[in-house]
Amino acid sequence: MGNIKKVVLAYSGGLDTSIIIPWLKENYDNCEVICVSGDVGQGTELDGLEEKAIKTGASKLYIEDLNKEFIEDYVYPTVKAGAVYESKYLLGTSFARPIIAKRIVEIALKEGADAICHGCTGKGNDQVRFELAIKAFAPNMKIIAPWREWSIKSREEEIQYAEAHNIPLKITRETNYSKDKNIWHLSHEGLDLENPANEPMYNKEGFLELGVSPEQAPDKASYVTISFEKGNAVAIDGVKMDAVSIVKKLNELGGANGIGIVDLVENRLVGMKSRGVYETPGGSILYHAHNKLEELCLDRDTYHYKQQVALRFAELVYFGQWYTPLRKALSAFVDSTQETVTGDVKLKLYKGNIIDAGVTSPYSLYDEDIATFDEDEVYNQKDSAGFINLFGLPIKVQATKGLIKE
Secondary structure, three states: OOOOOEEEEEOOOOHHHHHHHHHHHHHOOOOEEEEEEEEOOOHHHHOOHHHHHHHOOOOEEEEEEOHHHHHHHHHHHHHHHOOOEOOOEOOOOOOHHHHHHHHHHHHHHHHOOOEEEOOOOOOOOHHHHHHHHHHHHOOOOEEEOHHHOOOOOOHHHHHHHHHHOOOOOOOOOOOOOEEEEOOOOEEEEOHHHHOOOOOOOOOOOOOOOOOOOHHHOOOOOEEEEEEEEOOEEEEEOOEEOOHHHHHHHHHHHHHHOOOOEEEEEEEOOOOOEEEEEEEOHHHHHHHHHHHHHHHHHOOHHHHHHHHHHHHHHHHHHHOOOOOOHHHHHHHHHHHHHOOOOOEEEEEEEEOOEEEEEEEEOOOOOOOHHHHOOOOOOOOOOOHHHHHHHHHOHHHHHHHHOOOOOO
């Protein structure tokens, strides 16, 4: 299939990419296959990956530690934007793809590769996210997407191919959920989840990996205080931590209390609806705490306009448009709004619930003297009559003209 001598493969060691190595060699004239795994917090999934890649035909494997850059340069900016896709999805897979693809391009260029290959299906969003990032940094690089070329039609056929080529798999036909894991989240798709009428088996052993279900959470609440500086979380319970450590700590706290489990039927970019279960324990806490602090520190107009920006920002991330002028411009706007988003947020975690337990900031716009229901000396309630008359003037004019209809 063309003059392809060296291919760099985005490699996870999962079902798709495991069988892609021999498939590439069979279909692209025994080309050299170099694997790249971006470490964004997959944990034990990376164990034994090099040996497996080499045994199945790769010439080498790069494992790139991207955790710090992932959290600081992709996750935190998205949290500060308040970006949530379709009110539920905290974008765990979405913003991990651009940073991985960027590093793959860098290695492909260094290695003098003729093509970059990924294992994304033709039905999913990840193919778009990977390929838009590749186009941003290597616009003329050939992209190979086996799911758009090979005759394999299902995950069952993939397993059969793996068995025929003696490729070891960590899954079985019974536990063959399609999963994506990183330091921020874990997603589950496929099998019984493909029917939205089916309740997810949260309490089934091995289903949830980042925590427990709310029913299994402790009967006693846990408290946590998160400190922010200019919109970025910098400490937990008064202890300064780096960004990666903060996410890991919040994952532990959230997971233990059944926080951050979402069942979502989402609208994919390619036009179909898909159903998935997401575990994002630490991320759910971080989003909640950040928004709580913004309630205190942002003026009304900025807060409301930022909510509109958050919707567009979430779409850009979900659609794989991280490396675009608009995303960069929106991040600049968001950063300007975060200058005063500094303070402490105390939360109570209890059986899947995140409950506000107090918030303070040196930049608080809340004035108890003005807001009090008790007697005060700073707010003249008579002023509101003139304000209402002016604010309601358009309605009054329309009403006098008989233009107001029920």
